[in-house]
Amino acid sequence: MSPVLDVSALGRQLLAPAAVAFSAGGLRLLALGVVVVLVVRVLAWRRRTYVLERGVLRVDGGLLVRSQQLVPCERIQQVNLVQKLRHRMLSVAILEVQTAVGGPGSELRLEVLAFAEAERLRTALLAAKARVVQRRSAAGAGGREEDDVATGADEGDGHVGQDLDVASAGEGVRRPRGPESTNESPQAPPWVPAAWPVLELGYRQLAVAGLTGKELLVVLAIVPATAQLASELPWQPWDDVHLPALDVLGPTLLGALALGFVAVWLAGAAAVSIFANAGYRLNLVGDELHLSRGLLDHHETTLPLSRVQAVRVSASLHRRVLGLVSLRLQSAGTGANTEDTRLAVPILAAADLDRVLALVLTGAGHFPELHRPPPAALRRALVRHVVPVVAVALGASVVVRPWGALAFLAVPLAAGMGIAAYRGLGHALVDGFLVARSGSWNRQTVVVPVARSQSARVQAGWWQRRAGLASLLVDLAGPGPRPVVRDEASGVAEDLMARVMAGVGGAGSVSGAAGDDAVSGAAGDDASPAPGPAPPAG
Amino acid sequence: MTEVAAAAPVAVADGLRPLHPNQLRVWRLGWALAALALSALVLAAELAAAAVAGAPQLPGPMGTATVAVAVVAGALVWWLPRLGYDAWRYQLGPSTLELRRGVVIRSHTAIPYFRVQHIDITRSPLERALGLSQLVVRTAAATTDARLPGIAAADAERLRDVILARTGRGDAV
Known part of the structure; x- marks a missing residue:
């Protein structure tokens, strides 16, 4: 570990004892407390060591209770390199290694490492993982595919050096092909693949992302709070100033203030987005996605492609009008405590969607035509949106005698939302990918490789059954919302589930290769969705 | 997970089965x-x-x-x-375990054997008294809800082994 102690963490640790010590015995005890904590920290730091040997990362630590964490490299889901501002000033970094299904134990944090060392360790971890995977595949009589690449000739080197022929459909999307990957020897040493740019975002695009995204709401919440704070300052200069001109200029001034407020608001939203994502660069290196972003706090995320569980495309109405979308990659490794923006594309031209999707989801072609649910679903959507509003309006008109009835004006609005919600519904199952869309204002489309699904469920409530409808829910490894195909005809939903289950593979279809890593598929389970033998195409 | 590699699938007639009447x-x-x-x-x-x-x-x-x-x-x-009870049926399909249940909200769950991470057998005091067990099948997804109640205690372990045998060669996490 780097000898740099994380000062802020130290500060947090110091705070409680310091308060206790200070209240108990004044400054002398406080000093003693600080010294004790410092000594404990330094001893703990000396105890905490890590070593990478034979494909296993071992971290020892613990002062009184010794602990040892072991992470087999092939289980690694995601590696993140985080540099907060203070880390950047000291050129150190936090390395986070995410392993299994999420939850508190799934993340291993090395805090803090010298930056160069952190980078070196990350490379070593990923290389070790590739080596293990390679050995496996070599042992697997060559017939096994480590990744869900359709053709597996040069899988031996543990990288997806293969051309990604999403292009079979005529799209010109190609995967980077390392120079060495052309020699198809499975014994080839692991090459260092070139970075293949997937996406770069400039300031202008990030500003647009902030101006059209949730940053607007975030800043909107902050600005009044600041104003509130200002109004509670003990000394308020503007109280003492009385300009006679103010009475005359009042409306003008008010207008200027409002304009100023809007300007600050918009600038703030754009700034939030830029601070979070400046220098946004998403690269494809071998079979890993490398994301680096951040103006002050720098984040570098590495996610093996084979760990991508689903891709969620969302677009609010105004973004749809502008032809923009945002993406979020769901991986099994995103720990419960991590913010879910780890691997997200904040803004993307809709025209670019097919290209990016094909790169991050191996085998995904372009967005298919979606199958629309039956008209009964429209009735369900209307009822769902309108009935609660009518109920509230009835209540309001009874309680608030004359004016409460105005609440009925919201009914057409609710009906409109219902229709929009119905229009948003759709699904498709093509080439081993389930695509499900929903949402009225904010439309979400989730693309799931069916081979990644853990289980599925067709569910129908009382009213849905009366309308002959059912919803399909698909369970994925790791946290995050589940893909749902809502309000489809019940027969279609059942059929869809059967097809999804058929695409999971395992059991009969991949006899030898089955189940090397049932969590999210380092290996065998990815072999099944090969577009060719994929069960039924939508 | 226990190694049950090439164990021949125990012959269990496939088909919709009700829970044990004691449930x-x-x-x-x-x-x-x-x-x-x-x-x-x-x-x-x-x-x-x-x-x-x-x-x-x-x-x-x-x-x-x-x-x-x-x-x-x-x-x-x-x-x-x-x-x-009448709504509950389970089925050991060729590649999935299927559960059908629910009165108001009907649900039909399918869990591929291949995805099974581990299986818990739990018995509440009431279930113990009536000689029943509950099988809880877990996958890597936290959202998978696969509780199978109403299995005779004697059958529960056998059923678990049947399912595990069908997961294939699993050295899963």
């Missing part, structure tokens, strides 16, 4: 306890209303509400578990 008793007993507790609460409230001066006057003679609640709860205790 109905387990549910009824459980619900009956809840109904009893509720009736006791209502009785206590009635007694309190009668005893405390200034409390709202009871509409009927003492105990009316308790009896009414007890009768309604009793009917529910009789019928709801029956409906739930």
